[in-house]
Amino acid sequence: MGSEGLSRLRRLKLGARLRRLLRPRTLAVVVPGCMALVVLEMGARLAKSDLGDAVTLVFLVLMVFLVALRHELRPVPGLNTFGQRCRRLVNRLARWRLAHGVDLRESPPWPEGPPRAWGRALPPLILAGLAATALGLFRHDAVDATRGALTRISHLAWVLALAVVWAVYASGIAVFMTLILSSFLPSFTPKSQTGKEHAHERAAVTGGLFVIALMAAITWLPVWIAVVATLAPPLLWIAWNANRRGPSMEVLWRWNTGPVRSEDWRRLFGIVGLLIAFIVIAIGAWGSGAAMTKGFEVVLDTRTPITHLLALGFLWSAAAAQVLAFAHLAVRWGQGRRNDPSRHRPVSVWVSRTDPHRREILELARLSGLREADVDDTDAVRMRSGSAQGVVIREGWVEVPLGADPQDVRDVVGRRDRRQRRRRAVRQIRRIFKVVKSMGRGQGHLMGFVPHRWFIDGVFLEGPGEAEEGAEPAVQVGPLSVLLSPAVRAYLHRVFHDLAVDVLFVDLSLSWPQLQSALAVLFETHDIFGGRREVLPADFAGLHGVNVVIHEEGFFSDALLIRARALFLLPENGGGDVLPDSQPAASKILPHVGSFV
Template structure:
């Protein structure tokens, strides 16, 4: 009985204490509402917003110590809202095969977001048109607390954009500095770059209106819309569906990138219009602080755009799907002969080059010293002017270029797997290897003892560091022709064995001119490895009782070449004879 009485007393004290705290919170909110009626600009609003933020932190601390019923009710309402928003989620995966094509369609959520952003922009423009001195007037004559929450959200978004706008260009500058000075101490240069860039943006924001930046955002959004409408080729795509059992649709990867860039540009346009639209109308006297924050953020946008253009240019130059013309060095002869030879080489689809960038070379010599028709000539190939009139030299240059590219490629693969061997797990697993896709930077690790279904972690050096661009381009041509989208290399399979597997693919490509697909029987006879090719697609996962099953999501469509350690077990089982007493004899002797 005493225990029951003490429990009731403690509960009543907690309820009384929670009631008083709730009363203090309500009184504080009412005080903010009253104070907001006397605030004259957004500097005062800033102090009130920080007070609201402190009040929210106090509620969070108190709720953690002693749960408050009204906070629990609000959290429950938020969880129900989040559960209802789960209907907007989509299952997604990658499509690296492309054929047969899935129907292309954009998720409806994208159009919903775009409509919401359009409504936001229209509302921000209307607010500045109706209230040139600042749309804070709406908060003063309605709910000042809700206005403070919106102001905190706006300032937080501007702060985040400012940090990104400073960090991204400075990171690019740091890479340039690293290329100039090496791995020495760069902290002074980095600090100078950060401070200098921030000061420059602040000075420009103070002196120049952000009207031009809004035009830049609109131009980026328009360019993204144009890029979105382009049909594209048979490259990678994102597969998505609204729920299991529903139709699967494809969204090409270039459209995904255009969509992300376009939405980001529209969001930035709306943020800047909401923050500093008064500078466009000649107002913003009552929201000078917000306008200054918006102007500082605005003048960081050109730097982000320049970095984006630089990144797109670099990605386009290093895209394995491109075909860069091979370089041929020209030596010997006089200037006129070299000029004529360079013109002929360009007609063949090569480019004349000097230095170490060439994969093949020609040496101009007199006719009696020509080796254009020799079986095993020395390189650079000795040719005369008459040899350049036919196509035999062109074919030899093309073949020499392929041989050199493959040598560079296999040397790079050796370096790649030697460095990645440090990431092997005790439980076994393997590596995902796909250097012919521009969006896959390095090896992916698949550990057998990992229960995670997320994307495999990337390990080892980037492909771009160990494999030249033209090597990846040549591999892209080989693998797309033989219909191999990715490799899975099991632990224990050395890069020498992987090299033999890839050489079989290259031989198949050479013999059949890129018209025959790779099948498992092409790899029979390779010692100590077992090659298995599987078409991952929705509803068709990889299953094996003898070999490990790599983790792969159910919605992706990829043709994977698995390279396993040979475990045997492929021999056909033959039943022993039932009667051991008889022995075989020729038919003619049976009487």
């Protein structure tokens, strides 16, 4: 078809559209609608501030509501096409998704790096934030100037733009205030009803006092303090972790349908904090105006008081959320560094002060690479002088003759230490299992146990089909840092790491003797093979009533990425070698964020 044919086709399409527009049924809708818009534009021009703009917005919303009612009774021409285009745009935006999770396996390592889209977005966001801050500092009437420029063209266009800005400010305040108030809730809900009520009362009082302090800051302090408080935490976090070694956690991410990559949690949270800070500054500093330096008293002197108030609330709530989030991260960093089960801890020994050869035994322990316990710690190996020719274990004590070989002392004390930690681990796991069983959950409910990771501080439970609508939510019991001693967690880290078990799932219909037998197989396999091979289902052959399944693939979905080698302990009549239809809620493995970690 030549150019002449194409132009003729365009003319025919244009003529068809004009004929549809000039039909009486279409004119009956278009003409009154245009007249209403003209009247609304004329009335909007009488508004002297955004208080009047808010009234115009209310009438505009009512007009849209009336058109929607008219469309339900009799379809409005062109409205279906407009709706289809909006749905296509929403669906296109919905395809921009970031799947994330944690890498519990860590071997082989994933390619590292943050999402490239974040790197491309950071420079323009920095420029936008600096420009918005400069407008607030040097052009105190930035919002009023924008209002004046747009209203010369169309006041309705300004009202629509203002509605978008207000929606962004209001939704941001709601999100940030929710994060602020939820940060005062306890991580683990007490079991008793009285404990729950007291915990929520304390959280409500603390959160209320914090909100009052935030309102006082909005009233009395200039906005540049909020800008600094929004930007400083991620910068300090990045500087603090630049050359420091801390507890490790690899975060997995996948942008849309791209490849899976990983990033260290400290670097990733620093980048996310910077992105949030510059987005907040770019959006909020523009609306703060002269309050950037002069404070709240100038807000009522402007033609846009509502916009200024929302901008102030947006900036201050974002600053408070940033400070609380990174303070929580710093606390978790310190707790993880102190309680990390993977951290090497020398075996501690204790010698009674009444032992006649206490000094010689402690010197021998030091030469053997052992550490003296300050008190009679339950995690310490008890030593005493003995008359035997070799180092022996008798009645729970390691008897050491004077002049013993340090290597023999280290081997025997290490064997005794492993035995003590194993017995203590069994007792503490039994206590946890008893608490979980007391919650009344039976077959099909799984207890997820990850004792060897610092960032997972609870035992999580989930029932069959929990992901479905209406199913009971997963429950967390913890914290593990209280339920398990540091020495036990360090021992379990060695066992789970050497046997390549990242998550242990236990069906709650199993009895404690069955779970104890499975744990005994784990410990014995570790004693025999150490880290030379992974634990296999064949190692559990002969366990009565227990079906062992190992899930090698991890948990990957459109929104969640968990790489883990999971060991399932299921009842023998629970479906053979087939995993439950509903895989465990891997999201419960993830640390809390905003809570964050």
